[in-house]
Amino acid sequence: MKSQRELHTFSSGIILETGEALSSFDLMVDTYGELNNDKSNAILVCHAFSGSHHAAGSSDDGKSGWWDELIGPNKAIDTNKFFVVSPNNLGSCFGSTGPISICPETGEVYGKAFPAISVLDWVNSQEMLLSKLGINSWACVLGGSLGGMQALQWAITFPDKIQRAGIIAAAAKASSQNIALNEVSRESIRKDVNFHEGDYLKNDTFPKSGLKAARMLAHITYLSEENMNKRFGRKIQDVESRVDDLVDYEVENYLQYKGEKFSQVFDANTYILMTRAMDDFDPAKKFDNELKDALKKVTAKLLIVGFKSDWLFPPERGKEIQLAAMQSGISSSYLELEGQQGHDSFLFGNERYQKNIEAFLRS
Secondary structure (H helix, E strand, C coil): CEEEEEEEEEECCCCCCCEECCCCCCEEEEEEEECCCCCCCEEEEECCCCCCCCCCEEECCEEEECCCCCCEECCHHHHHHHCCECCCCCCCCCCCCCCCCCCCCCEEEEEHCCCCCCHHHHHHHHHHHHCCCCCCCEEEEEEEEEHHHHHHHHHHCCCCECEEEECCCCCCCCCHHHHHHHHHHHHHHHCCCHHHCCCCCCCCCCCHHHHHHHHHHHCCCHHCCCHHHCCCCCEEHHHHCCCCCCEEEEEHHHHHHHHHHHHCCCCCHHHHHHHHHHHHHHHHHHHHHCCHHCCCCCCCEEEEECCCCCCCCCHHHHHHHHHHHHHHCCCCEEEECCCHHHHHHHCCCCCHHHHHHHHHHHH
């Protein structure tokens, strides 16, 4: 399945939650399927922090989209029925305006000068995309992890422009442990000698080792202990396939490989920016820390999904959203699945997971 890819430019710019502004910005967007005549079949899918617009199908280099198991003809998010819109978030590094972009005012790379971004800013930019596409409302907004946070924020901020929200492997706010792990990752980047306080591109360097270490740590949080034990155990890595001479165990080799691949395609300032947005997300903070009050104007139907093996955003975080939704009289349902891949389970299709998403989209 091939997507339609387009760079959308918003010359009017955007005022961010911090009060800072971008005079203009771009969003790289992939779409799948066809928009129907009354424009009622549009679905927005929101990526997690390191994701991109490439949600489904194969890219030119043969890599599948991050949600390829769920998006496509006759899949859970059926592109025979729905027009699926997948933007790369503002502040990211895969085509949308972010730290590696050129600032129109200075003619130089933004770098560390790129302003702080929030989940609300992403939702506001996506609402601008909705208007540009000439669509009145999304049939559904859904995503996993940080994408699920965006779906929740959509339901709160634009209740008249969203009919359903799929909040998957997500939370209404990061825990202190989440923030702590993200801070260790950020510190590994900041302590890299090539970071130059965020001005590495202006110094023609890149903090690759720091970014690699950050991703290795983060990747551990995406997996489950059971899955790691089953997949790797204490197996010794074959000498001929080691990615580093210091590697002894298969799990070390795997993390080294993942960290190296990630450091070749992602931007360090973007990593800091996106994890900060995740840490700061808390829609209840404007409502005396009462999530049920934050949800009072929500009219969308909610599907909240948690995975038992997820220790980054465990099922209890989803149950908190479900409880607040029930207290606010919102039509909502909660689904708890086994999942074999820990937090990453939201990326992989299984029969119960897929059938519930199909039923939710038909509801």
